[in-house]
Amino acid sequence: MDAAPDYSIVLPAYNEATLLPATLDHLRAAMAATPLRGEIVVCDNNSIDRTADLARAGGARVVFEPVNQISRARNSGARAARGRYLVFVDADTLVPSSLLHQALEALGSGRACGGGAAVAMEGISGGLAGRLLGLWNALSRGRRLAAGSFVFVRREAFVAVGGFSEQVYASEEIWLSRDLKRWGRTRGFEFVILDEAVTTSGRKARWYPAPVLVAVTIGFLLCPFLVRSRRYCWLWYRRPAHP
Numbered sequence: 001m002d003a004a005p006d007y008s009i010v011l012p013a014y015n016e017a018t019l020l021p022a023t024l025d026h027l028r029a030a031m032a033a034t035p036l037r038g039e040i041v042v043c044d045n046n047s048i049d050r051t052a053d054l055a056r057a058g059g060a061r062v063v064f065e066p067v068n069q070i071s072r073a074r075n076s077g078a079r080a081a082r083g084r085y086l087v088f089v090d091a092d093t094l095v096p097s098s099l100l101h102q103a104l105e106a107l108g109s110g111r112a113c114g115g116g117a118a119v120a121m122e123g124i125s126g127g128l129a130g131r132l133l134g135l136w137n138a139l140s141r142g143r144r145l146a147a148g149s150f151v152f153v154r155r156e157a158f159v160a161v162g163g164f165s166e167q168v169y170a171s172e173e174i175w176l177s178r179d180l181k182r183w184g185r186t187r188g189f190e191f192v193i194l195d196e197a198v199t200t201s202g203r204k205a206r207w208y209p210a211p212v213l214v215a216v217t218i219g220f221l222l223c224p225f226l227v228r229s230r231r232y233c234w235l236w237y238r239r240p241a242h243p
Helices: 020-032 051-057 070-080 097-108 127-143 155-160 172-185 203-207 210-222 224-228
Strands: 007-013 038-044 061-064 085-089 112-121 150-154 190-200
Touching: 007 020, 007 051, 007 070, 020 038, 020 051, 020 097, 038 051, 038 070, 051 061, 061 070, 070 085, 070 172, 085 097, 085 155, 097 112, 097 150, 097 190, 112 127, 112 155, 112 172, 127 190, 127 210, 150 155, 150 172, 155 172, 172 190, 203 210, 210 224
Parallel strands: 007 038, 007 085, 038 061, 112 190
Antiparallel strands: 085 150, 112 150
């Protein structure tokens, strides 16, 4: 087996044949611009399309998670990863080279146990969706909470806090952020949110009317325990018949 890489980029992927190739292209370009040695691990979360084949064609190592749950897919990918740093990227997200470099530099400096980045949404600049995104970015910076589209962490910290919670079907990155902040606080590490943004797909804003997105968000705010309900978290698991 080759020597272990310095870092691993882990992508959970369920039926992502349309957007995954572009994500992998951008990741390979970003990885080529950093002096550290990395690998890409795609966790095929029980896809019924060509996700796994396209991941392999894009240079990724593929593992399989049969239970369709985002946190399980992230954790399965992490278990297969060999790097001392873990970077979690969504399959519909484009990562700039400079941002990957900043994340790895923060982990390598010894000041950060983990972190995230701001989020831009493709095709979304205004309207209600744009305002919600701006609100999230302000909350992310203020409370130091990572968005699931880009999370980076030292492996020992990830293992120590138990990885992503498999008790929830959404917001697993929020729980991980809180756990890592507590872990790092007692060990002299920060949890940082980088100013540069990843660009993620705006497909949900195109698939569903803004009032639907707002209603789901308000439901979580009023009843946080709903993240434990797969049925209520349908927005993350269901797609229109003709998106």
